[in-house]
Amino acid sequence: MVFRTNCLPWVAALMIAVAGASVPAQALAADKAQVIKDRQAFMKDQARQWVVIRNYTQGKADQAAAEAAVASLTKSVPKVPDNFPPDTGGPAPDGKYGTKPEIWSEHDKFLEANKKVADQIAAVGVAVKSGDKTKAAVAFKDLGFCAACHDTFRAKLQ
Amino acid sequence: MVARGAYLANAADCVSCHTDSEHGGKPYAGGRALATPFGTFYSPNITPDRDTGIGRWSEAQFARALRDGVRPDGANLFPVFPYPSFTRIIDADVRAIWAYLSSLPPVRKSDRPPDVSFPFSWRFLQTGWKWLFFDRGPFQPNPERSAVWNRGAYLVTALAHCGECHTPRNFLGAPEQSRFLAGTGHGPDGKPVPNITPDPDTGIGNWTKDDIVGVLTDGHTPGSDFVGAAMAEVVKSTARLTDADRQAIAVYLKSLPPIRSPKKD
Numbered sequence: 524m525v526f527r528t529n530c531l532p533w534v535a536a537l538m539i540a541v542a543g544a545s546v547p548a549q550a551l552a553a554d555k556a557q558v559i560k561d562r563q564a565f566m567k568d569q570a571r572q573w574v575v576i577r578n579y580t581q582g583k584a585d586q587a588a589a590e591a592a593v594a595s596l597t598k599s600v601p602k603v604p605d606n607f608p609p610d611t612g613g614p615a616p617d618g619k620y621g622t623k624p625e626i627w628s629e630h631d632k633f634l635e636a637n638k639k640v641a642d643q644i645a646a647v648g649v650a651v652k653s654g655d656k657t658k659a660a661v662a663f664k665d666l667g668f669c670a671a672c673h674d675t676f677r678a679k680l681q
Numbered sequence: 682m683v684a685r686g687a688y689l690a691n692a693a694d695c696v697s698c699h700t701d702s703e704h705g706g707k708p709y710a711g712g713r714a715l716a717t718p719f720g721t722f723y724s725p726n727i728t729p730d731r732d733t734g735i736g737r738w739s740e741a742q743f744a745r746a747l748r749d750g751v752r753p754d755g756a757n758l759f760p761v762f763p764y765p766s767f768t769r770i771i772d773a774d775v776r777a778i779w780a781y782l783s784s785l786p787p788v789r790k791s792d793r794p795p796d797v798s799f800p801f802s803w804r805f806l807q808t809g810w811k812w813l814f815f816d817r818g819p820f821q822p823n824p825e826r827s828a829v830w831n832r833g834a835y836l837v838t839a840l841a842h843c844g845e846c847h848t849p850r851n852f853l854g855a856p857e858q859s860r861f862l863a864g865t866g867h868g869p870d871g872k873p874v875p876n877i878t879p880d881p882d883t884g885i886g887n888w889t890k891d892d893i894v895g896v897l898t899d900g901h902t903p904g905s906d907f908v909g910a911a912m913a914e915v916v917k918s919t920a921r922l923t924d925a926d927r928q929a930i931a932v933y934l935k936s937l938p939p940i941r942s943p944k945k946d
Contacts, residue, residue, distance in 0.1 A: 570905035577901060668900045670913030679909060681873075
C-alpha cells in the first residue's frame with residue numbers, strides 16, 4: 524500500500540524529533556549555568572578595563588594601558604547582548620547581582636543602551652589616543668554614571 | 682552669596698528629595714514620594730512660589746524649619762525631612778541656602794499630604810519624638826582636630842546628612858547614634874545600606890582615603906564595581922563638591938570608630 528511505504532520516513536522523522544526534544548533537563552540547566560558563569564566573567568573583565576581608563580584619566584595608569592583597555596572594550600562591548608540569550612535570567616554565581624527581566628521585556632532599550640556605550644568608547648578612544656588626559660576624563664565622564672543604565676537592567680541581590 | 686548657597690544646597694542635595702523626577706517634576710517643586718516604615722511622605726514645594734511654595738516665608742522661618750523641624754504655622758515637620766542633621770548647619774550657611782532658594786524660579790505646585798495613618802499622621806506627636814530623640818544645635822568644631830577633619834565632620838553630619846541613610850534606626854524611626862554610619866538592612870525604600878565605618882570586615886576599613894574620594898567622585902568602588910540606586914543619586918551631588926571637600930569627608934570617615942555589622946545568615 525502507498526500509505527505503508529510512505530509512512531516510514533515520517534515515523535523515522537518523528538522518532539528523531541522526539542529523541543532530540545527529550546534532552547535531559549539537567550543538561551539544559553548546566554548550559555544556562557555556564558552562560559551565566561561566562562557572562563559574569565565577561566562583564567567583570569569589562570569593569571576592569573573601564574577602571575584602567577579611569578586610572579589613566581587620574582594619572583595612575585599610562586597611555587599604553589589605556590589604549591589596550593579601549594581596544595579590549597571596543598571588541599567586547601558590542602558583544603554584551605550576545606551574553607544574554609533568552610531564558611538565562613538569574614543571579615550571578617557570587618549571588619551579589621542578578622538580571623532584571625527588563626533585559627528581555629525591554630530588549631530594544633537594552634540594545635540601545637549598549638549601543639550608546641559602544642559609541643562612547645569610540646569617543647574615549649580618540650581622546651586617549653590624543654594623549655590629552657583632560658579630554659579623556661571628559662569623554663569618560665560623558666558616559667555618565669554606570670548606575671544610570673545598569674540599575675535598569677541589573678538587580679542588586681545582597 | 683547665591684552661588685555659595687547653590688554649592689551648599691548641592692552638598693545637602695535638596696534638589697534630589699524636593700523634585701519628583703520620576704514624573705517629570707520641576708526642580709525643587711516637590712512631590713517626590715519618600716516611602717518609610719510609617720507611611721509615604723511627599724516632599725513639599727520649596728520654590729519661592731507665594732501660594733504653593735515658600736515664597737511667603739521669612740528667612741527666620743526658613744531657618745526654623747531647616748534646623749528645628751517646625752513650619753511657620755507652628756506645626757512639626759516629620760523627620761523624613763532630615764532636620765536632625767540640618768540642625769547643625771551654621772547661620773552663615775543657612776543664610777546662603779535661603780538666598781539661593783529665593784533666587785529660583787517660582788513653580789506652582791501644591792503640596793501633597795502624606796499617606797500616613799494614625800498615630801503617625803499626628804504632627805503634635807512629633808513633639809514627643811523630638812523630646813526623646815532630637816538634639817538641637819549647630820555644629821561644634823572639635824578644637825583637637827584639624828580644620829580638614831572638622832570640615833569633613835560638618836559635611837558628613839550636617840549638610841550631606843550621610844547618617845540619615847547609613848545609620849540604623851530604632852522602632853520609632855530615630856537614628857541609633859551608637860551605631861553611627863554602621864549601615865542597616867532596612868534603609869530608604871526598604872533596601873540595605875552599607876556600613877561606612879572603618880570596620881575591615883563589614884565596613885570600609887580596607888578602603889584608602891583615595892578610594893573614598895573616588896566613590897564620591899564618580900561612583901566607582903574598589904574592586905571594579907560601582908554604586909547604584911540611591912547612592913548613585915547621592916554621587917551626582919558629591920561629584921560636584923570640590924576635591925578638598927571630598928578629601929575632608931574621607932579624612933573624617935577614616936577617623937571614625939570601626940563598628941562591626943551583625944553577620945547575615
